[in-house]
Amino acid sequence: MIKISLSVNGTERSGDVEPRTLLVDFLRTQLGLTGTHVGCDTSQCGACTIHLNGKPVKSCTMLAVQADGQNVKTIEGVAVGDEMHPMQAAFKECHGLQCGFCTPGMVMSALGIIERHKGDHLNEAMVRHELEGNLCRCTGYQGIVNAILMGAKNMGVKVI
């Protein structure tokens, strides 16, 4: 066992992990943060997307020990108190989900898209292209794309 300490959603957390423990399993089973989902477990679907030091990564394709000393943000850290983040609110408003399983990963990827294009602009084709790391098996992409464009607009990104 290796002791790891990391910042998760702004709080210092620590735990003992085996070197082979995946980050997503540490988050879900040891920290109880079950918002991060395991869809495919083969790095394809993006349901496990979290932010590592501000950048979207697939937490099923990282060891928990690799996150030692790093900054992790999960879907649980996106809202402020009871108030939904503008991107979450846009997903609700546009019904950017069907079964909801892929939604946490979609929101985390959407926030990555916003981060890469803030001060710039976004359009539908760019959103579709940059969502290539996330799969929705309900195929509800239209609502998801609409939600990201609305969220972007509400976060001050120029949508054209």
Next chain:
Amino acid sequence: MHSFAYHRPKTIAEATSKRAADPDASYLAGGMTLIPTLKQRLANPTQVLDLSAITELKGVSVANGIVSVGAMTCHADVALSADVRKALPALADLAGAIGDPQVRNRGTIGGSLANSDPSADYPAAVVGLGATIHTNTRQISGDDFFKGLFETALEPGELIVKVTLPIAKRAAYMKFANPASGYAVVGVMVADTAQGVRVAVTGAGACAFRQADMEAALAKSFTVAAIKEIVISADDLNADMHATAEYRAHLVGVMARRAVAAMA
């Protein structure tokens, strides 16, 4: 996953000496191939040596006609580097088309090259631009680096430190990406360099290779018409559920012509 020990060395010397002491230890770069391999129990290292804390392996610089990329630089950092975009846009385009955004935030150039996946993109850049691979012990020409399917010139334990890529006069990379994985079914880098025209193909064969007949034709006339009649042989090309060898041979021509057309 089988169990293994984990270390995060701080220096190249610490990493290579740990590896020298244990031939069954495995370096871990971005982990985009190794971790899925471990999950499937296709590899069983005694220890994993995570290279992420070795700062001298990271970063991009452009100087004296050379783009230098540290082995542990992730694809996103190459794709989004303003310096790379200005000096060698084909390299930024190539890096920006690997996998998906999450993969680009973890996967590294050193890991990709050491793995020598036949469908990886970076080998086309290394061979097509006439790059040099710098390891902890020597420099290896890009032309001599790839030896076969998942096989390179690296000795056991040898560690890629950085890759230097000469800035081409003009270059373009075109790939026919697998729509599910993003891997290159076929990718072609065409570069007009100080050392002549280079055409490198990835995805089609066991490892990246140069297409000499196209290079000769483009050296005479750098036009789409110059390579239009060249027929690529399907002999020894890859065939799998995604594409037959004949289809890959066809795609080599299509991607090469698209790359030349993009520079017109």
